[in-house]
Amino acid sequence: MKAIGFKKSLPISEANSFIAFETEKPTPSGFDLLVKVQANSVNPVDFKIRQNAAKDEELETPKVIGWDAVGIVEAVGEKTSKFKVGDEVFYAGDLTRSGSNAEFQLVDERIVGKKPKNLSIAETAAMPLTSLTAYEALFDRIKINPEKDQGKSVLVLAGAGGVGSIAIQLAKKLGNLTVIATASREDSIQWCKDLGADYVVNHHNLKEELEKIGHSQVNYILDFVDLEGYWETAAEIIKPQGHIVSITGSSKPLNLDLLKAKSVTFSWELMYTRSMFNTEDIDRQHEILNHVADLLDNGTLKSTLSTTLNGFTVETLKEAHRLQESSKSIGKTVILF
Known part of the structure; x- marks a missing residue:
């Protein structure tokens, strides 16, 4: 062959x-x-x-x-x-x-x-790969309950990427969540909106963008792009008792103490773990x-x-x-x- x-x-x-x-x-x-x-x-x-x-x-x-x-x-x-x-x-x-x-x-x-x-x-x-990753992140790691968690906010970092594109849909259609996606180009912003994102914000000034839409803090964060680069910002914008899930890894140790006061949960998601x-x-x-x-x-x-x-x-x-x-x-x- x-x-x-x-x-x-x-x-x-x-x-x-x-x-x-x-x-x-x-x-x-x-x-x-x-x-x-x-x-x-x-x-x-x-x-x-x-x-x-x-x-x-x-x-x-x-x-x-x-x-x-x-x-x-x-x-x-x-x-x-x-x-x-x-x-x-x-x-x-x-x-x-x-x-x-x-x-x-x-x-x-x-x-x-x-x-x-x-x-x-x-x-x-x-x-397949993106669906499994996004599904596991939402329903196996965070364990979203569509009834109990209805309306809670999720920030999807890199909304127009492969995983982000299906995560937006799953979070909205299956999770009943308020979906905020990050994108900066005109075509990627429209792509996220077409998939069902309630809000699309520019990742270059994330905190200010979230404040503009009335979501200065979010219940959940899905990192599909750069955990190391977003770590301190994520710790600031996550709500108390919130949950952060990442697929990207970090080249250096992350300061988990930043999450301690808020009792925030952090999870890795690797679609290959089960196999x-x-x-x-x-x-x-x-x-x-x-x-x-x-x-x-x-x-x-x-x-x-x-x-x-x-x-x-x-x-x-x-x-x-x-x-x-x-x-x-x-x-x-x-x-x-």
Whole structure:
């Protein structure tokens, strides 16, 4: 089968930043599905791993990344029970395994969902990783109760990004929250409004912007862009007994004492935790993706697809990475195989 990977961490402009190669089609066992990949999408995790996984030495075998996919089940392992050959599926995969930049991929069925019936392949490919991340942040980490928490405020940092785009929708449509998103460009501001944000504020002067809309403090903060850069501001604008969730990490220790007086909760969110550690509730991702598929099919949620690239080639993959690295992309970029 054809796969595209890299042996050395190189700038995307370099000729060998990605290379195409032939490898053996894998065989499923246990809970695995063998999926014929029809499309995938690119996330920040893709280019971050490409930039760092082989910085010091060249790999003997190309590393295949990619953690969003839509495809058709071609074969199943002996322990599978959720899917059968011919089923259409979507998933975000497992950070510890070979990725979706290949014609075929093995994936544990417990982190796989049914493809939404009413969405195209490209529209579906945009959704798995970001949906899981935003859903877990809101309903597994903060544990939003749509009735009890109705009307409470959530600040979505980087509202027009991949995760922010679905978080706005989930927070509004499923969480019944007052949604404040950050964006600064005209196109990204409109994108957030179209997705349902009640307010869009400029992140360059965040405190002043929040005061202007009458929300000088918020109940919840979802950081999808730069925890280290926002940390002190977040500590100021979070309400007492509020909750901050971040996916971005920090290059230096964070001063948690800033949250102490307000009894603020802080949580990390990593969509890969369940698959990396084979947690007891690993099936939760199967349930979330099926729920998201239903919400997409009934129109509660809409796909965050913004750019479609045609053809599974080194050139299209490079272009997708260039778009991600520019930090100017809105929504999601999908590659149709």
